[in-house]
Amino acid sequence: MTEQRERRIQRIILCFTALVLLMLALAALNLACGSASLSPGELLTALGSAGGKSTASRIVWDIRLPRLLAAALLGGALSVSGFLLQTFFSNPIAGPFVLGVSSGAKLTVALTMIFCLSRGLPLSAAGMIAAAFAGSVLAMGLVLLAAGKLRGMARLIVCGVMIGYICSAITDFVVTFAEDSNIVNLHNWSLGSFSGIGWPELRVASLTVGAALVWTVFLSKSMGAYQLGESYAGSMGVNLRRFRTALILLSSVLSACVTAFAGPISFVGIAVPGLMKGLFRTAKPLLMIPACFLGGGCFCLLCDLIARTVFSPTELSISSVTAVFGAPVVIGMLLRRGKKTAP
Amino acid sequence: MNTDTLSTLNTEDAGRGGSREVRNRGRQEEALLRTENLAVGYGKQNVVEGIALRAEPGKILCLIGPNGAGKSTLLRTLIRELPPTAGAVWLEGRNLNGYGDRELATMRAAVLTGRPEPEMMRCEEVVEAGRYPYTGRLGILSREDRARVRECMEQVGILSLADRDFQCISDGQRQRVLLARALCQEPKLLVLDEPTSFLDIRHKLDFLQLLRDLIREKQIAAVMSMHELELAQRFADTLICIRDGRIDRAGPPEEVLTGGYIERLYGMDRGTYDCLTGTAEAGRLTGAPKVFVIGGGGSGIPVYRKLRRQGIPFAAGVLQENDLDLPAARALGSLVITDRAFERISPEKAEEALRVLERCESVICTVSFGDQNRENRRLMERGKELGILRTADGMEEA
Numbered sequence: 212m213t214e215q216r217e218r219r220i221q222r223i224i225l226c227f228t229a230l231v232l233l234m235l236a237l238a239a240l241n242l243a244c245g246s247a248s249l250s251p252g253e254l255l256t257a258l259g260s261a262g263g264k265s266t267a268s269r270i271v272w273d274i275r276l277p278r279l280l281a282a283a284l285l286g287g288a289l290s291v292s293g294f295l296l297q298t299f300f301s302n303p304i305a306g307p308f309v310l311g312v313s314s315g316a317k318l319t320v321a322l323t324m325i326f327c328l329s330r331g332l333p334l335s336a337a338g339m340i341a342a343a344f345a346g347s348v349l350a351m352g353l354v355l356l357a358a359g360k361l362r363g364m365a366r367l368i369v370c371g372v373m374i375g376y377i378c379s380a381i382t383d384f385v386v387t388f389a390e391d392s393n394i395v396n397l398h399n400w401s402l403g404s405f406s407g408i409g410w411p412e413l414r415v416a417s418l419t420v421g422a423a424l425v426w427t428v429f430l431s432k433s434m435g436a437y438q439l440g441e442s443y444a445g446s447m448g449v450n451l452r453r454f455r456t457a458l459i460l461l462s463s464v465l466s467a468c469v470t471a472f473a474g475p476i477s478f479v480g481i482a483v484p485g486l487m488k489g490l491f492r493t494a495k496p497l498l499m500i501p502a503c504f505l506g507g508g509c510f511c512l513l514c515d516l517i518a519r520t521v522f523s524p525t526e527l528s529i530s531s532v533t534a535v536f537g538a539p540v541v542i543g544m545l546l547r548r549g550k551k552t553a554p
Numbered sequence: 555m556n557t558d559t560l561s562t563l564n565t566e567d568a569g570r571g572g573s574r575e576v577r578n579r580g581r582q583e584e585a586l587l588r589t590e591n592l593a594v595g596y597g598k599q600n601v602v603e604g605i606a607l608r609a610e611p612g613k614i615l616c617l618i619g620p621n622g623a624g625k626s627t628l629l630r631t632l633i634r635e636l637p638p639t640a641g642a643v644w645l646e647g648r649n650l651n652g653y654g655d656r657e658l659a660t661m662r663a664a665v666l667t668g669r670p671e672p673e674m675m676r677c678e679e680v681v682e683a684g685r686y687p688y689t690g691r692l693g694i695l696s697r698e699d700r701a702r703v704r705e706c707m708e709q710v711g712i713l714s715l716a717d718r719d720f721q722c723i724s725d726g727q728r729q730r731v732l733l734a735r736a737l738c739q740e741p742k743l744l745v746l747d748e749p750t751s752f753l754d755i756r757h758k759l760d761f762l763q764l765l766r767d768l769i770r771e772k773q774i775a776a777v778m779s780m781h782e783l784e785l786a787q788r789f790a791d792t793l794i795c796i797r798d799g800r801i802d803r804a805g806p807p808e809e810v811l812t813g814g815y816i817e818r819l820y821g822m823d824r825g826t827y828d829c830l831t832g833t834a835e836a837g838r839l840t841g842a843p844k845v846f847v848i849g850g851g852g853s854g855i856p857v858y859r860k861l862r863r864q865g866i867p868f869a870a871g872v873l874q875e876n877d878l879d880l881p882a883a884r885a886l887g888s889l890v891i892t893d894r895a896f897e898r899i900s901p902e903k904a905e906e907a908l909r910v911l912e913r914c915e916s917v918i919c920t921v922s923f924g925d926q927n928r929e930n931r932r933l934m935e936r937g938k939e940l941g942i943l944r945t946a947d948g949m950e951e952a
Contacts, residue, residue, distance in 0.1 A: 215717055303673055432693030436686050438672040439735075446633050446666075447686035447739065448659030494674040497692060 226491055230505040237512035241279040246524045281408040285469040286479055286511025287504035288420045292465035293480025294503045298434050299458050300367060306480030307466035310371030314378035315350025316343035316470035321382045321397060325389045336415035343467035350374055351463055402528035403474035405515050416468050423464045430457055431496035477530045478537025483507045485544045586611055586775045587743055592641035594631040600639050601627045604800050609775040616790030617779040620820050623796040625779035626747055633664050633745050659687035662743040663736035671721055677731045678716040681707055684738030703738055710734040726757035746778035762789045784832025787811055795819050826885040835885035836862055843869035843888050846914040848933050852878035853920040857946045858886045871907040872899045872930055904929035908936055916942045
């Protein structure tokens with residue numbers, strides 16, 4: 212019995228170590244690869260000379276490093292946000308993208324951007340997050356209104372997808388009629404990309420995500436109880452109203468951060484938590500939150516690497532790459548689930 | 555009236571378990587759980603009102619009543635999932651609303667209807683969840699918590715399931731895991747909503763026996779709802795019958811379940827329930843009897859039921875008042891001829907039966923004859939004479 216416990220603990224340590232190593236390896240690859248290839252030697256010198264004037268140093272410090280940090284941070288935030296939503300709806304395929312939360316954020320960010328750009332107002336990073344957060348909460352509210360009346364996994368998802376479509380349609384409409392100079396900006400962003408994220412944005416994003424993550428970790432105990440259903444959670448002493456509000460706000464903040472800077476990114480929020488649950492063989496929130504963060508970071512680093520390099524110098528949108536890797540994982544999860552519930 | 559019947563029960567049980575002194579003290583003290591004039595429901599809509607309950611440590615209080623009567627609503631109010639629509643619930647003399655979340659969680663635990671379907675959760679983790687009110691901010695279990703978890707799993711007999719996925723075990727095992735989880739909370743009050751509903755008969759008995767023993771051993775007060783009347787009658791100390799928005803009767807099973815009450819409680823217009831034996835029978839067929847059954851000692855019951863299934867009205871006789879056949883014969887037969895208990899069947903009764911028999915199309919005899927029922931032999935012989943005597947198996951042709 213204790214032997215099995217030890218084996219489980221070993222597995223958890225092993226998995227975390229593997230994730231950290233994988234992340235470091237992917238980060239190194241992300242630094243080295245790109246339209247201008249850098250040798251390990253060049254890379255090291257460039258890394259050592261922050262603020263240097265050499266091309267290599269400029270590429271590493273101004274472009275690749277902020278971009279890879281953003282991919283890791285926002286990928287992690289996105290999958291933690293997905294995990295929170297899955298716990299909330301006790302539905303393994305809930306996530307910010309399928310529930311329309313990302314599209315809601317996209318809409319409000321697009322509106323805010325057009326408004327500010329057309330008047331020549333500067334839009335700060337915090338302002339972007341605030342706009343995205345408002346959109347997330349709005350879309351989430353709509354989903355919750357519908358989900359209150361609809362029980363069942365499929366209907367919730369269909370409802371979320373519909374809300375997502377509506378928001379995307381309005382965004383497209385707005386973008387179409389935006390002034391020419393804005394469109395280039397908007398178009399790139401609305402497809403989803405980690406490019407164009409600089410150090411100032413990164414600082415704001417990491418502060419927001421960091422604070423949200425700390426709060427999330429303190430919610431993990433209640434989330435564990437909530438996995439048995441809300442009645443049981445209530446009977447064990449979880450303050451349901453406070454807990455639910457916190458969960459929704461946190462998942463909205465996390466996904467809003469991502470949408471504000473990188474646009475809507477699909478499938479990370481579902482696929483990564485699913486993969487992590489399978490890898491760690493548990494759904495314990497206290498383990499899953501850091502695991503999802505690391506896993507999401509790795510996933511987005513890999514996807515961004517592919518998006519940048521495969522058809523270089525043309526860049527793919529990040530969502531098309533995450534979909535290619537994420538969608539099969541989700542389909543696999545559904546198939547496995549179907550097998551389990553079938554008699 | 556409710557409290558009266560309950561206190562009779564207390565005296566009776568205390569007499570067995572403890573000294574006179576303990577009993578007296580028990581009287582003066584608050585009951586663990588008490589409600590007075592409690593109304594439960596949703597919003598402003600009362601489902602059940604005027605509820606007076608007392609639950610005592612070591613005892614099982616069982617709610618029975620038709621579907622939709624409000625049993626679950628009451629239970630959910632007792633665990634504070636729903637607020638009362640009027641009145642209050644008192645736990646150890648304090649209003650339930652006065653408890654903090656964590657404090658209340660160490661006082662009462664629940665086994666609810668509906669099956670939780672947690673993803674990737676081992677049974678041990680489900681039980682561990684019960685330690686919620688005792689762990690720190692991050693919910694990490696201490697050595698002592700772990701010991702408690704193991705202890706509870708052992709008591710409920712699920713140690714071997716520890717590493718199995720909770721979604722991949724049988725219903726019987728699942729209820730045990732959920733019971734262990736509740737016990738892990740170390741409650742003084744345990745609320746169970748139809749804990750045996752999905753179980754087969756063996757697991758129903760196992761579960762209730764286990765519950766009975768644990769409740770007594772740990773001196774927990776249990777309040778539960780059940781649909782299995784025959785089991786409620788055997789395992790509950792007190793039955794609370796809910797009907798038409800109020801408590802219809804309350805008291806020990808032997809006082810509550812008297813002749814014809816269950817039919818009234820559930821508004822049964824067809825079929826009967828025999829409170830003494832806990833047996834349900836389909837309703838009686840009326841009309842002139844076509845078959846005469848000479849039964850006795852339980853041998854007639856299968857034949858009565860078979861005839862009932864085939865829709866053939868029958869007469870039964872002559873049965874003594876203490877015959878095992880009698881409840882089923884009365885519930886199903888269109889005519890039953892009886893005679894006094896412990897006495898030989900009188901020639902007069904046999905004569906009466908003979909007249910009925912002669913109007914029937916067939917006669918079935920399921921019994922052998924002795925001294926007390928020797929008059930029944932005349933019935934069989936008359937059947938043979940008329941050429942209508944058949945075996946129970948030959949009934950289809952009849």
